[in-house]
Amino acid sequence: MLRKIIKIDREKCNGCGICADACHEGAIGIVDGKAKLLREDYCDGLGDCLPACPAGAISFEEREAPAYNEAAVKEARRNKSAEKLPCGCPGTALKTIRREETQAENVTVHSHLSQWPVQIKLVPVNAPYLDGANLLVAADCTAYAYGNFHNDFIKNRITLIGCPKLDMVDYTEKLTQIISGNDIKSVTVVRMEVPCCGGIENAVKQALQNSGKFIPWSIVTISTDGQIIE
Secondary structure, three states, rough: EEEEEEEEEEOOOOOOHHHHHHOOOOOEEEEEEEEEOOOOOHHOOOOHHHHHHHOOOOOEEEEEEOOOHHHHHHHHHHHHOOOOOOOOOOOOOOOOOOOOOOOOEEEEEOOOOOOOOOOOOOOOOOHHHHOOEEEEEEEOHHHHHOOHHHHHOOOEEEEEEHHHHHHHHOOHHHHHHHHHOOOEEEEEEEEEHEEEEEEHHHHHHHHHHHHHHOOOOEEEEOOOOEEEEE
């Protein structure tokens, strides 16, 4: 059938793998260091992978291709459910499912999370998705307090979360390694207005200073009733 489907320019592709993480259907994989559309019938043509690609290697084209096979995608997700991540968490298709949709008052809510894991303590300091990333460092509670968190903060960023009070750890050293060892384009810190959230803000500031790099950064503070404090 003639339909819209993604096209990957292998010359432009840098093999970062972000598109594969962003593809919630699991249609894309990395083969010989380059992104490849592994299953045309897994591609739904919605293009979650397009904005995730830092190299601009993905575009749409209209051509003959098998119809989108939703049943096959669901079966692949079920087969992934028994896998374990390195951190010990159940896989539950987290490597392929990057968007959950829920119907509430006729509104579809999309997840924009593009990588896993997200906990600062678990993220590898040399993960490929960190290179060239716009980094979001967020306190755990912010995503629950601020209703449009995915659209306003997670979208088009690599997400790291933590809570210095509950984790009882200073994130400065880990964040310094991440910022120093990767080409980070920007850093956005999202914290709650409560005093204990100052720990995550201070860790980012110290890490930026330790790295010796001049990187654009900003801090957004969320109130306990879910508003951005100017």
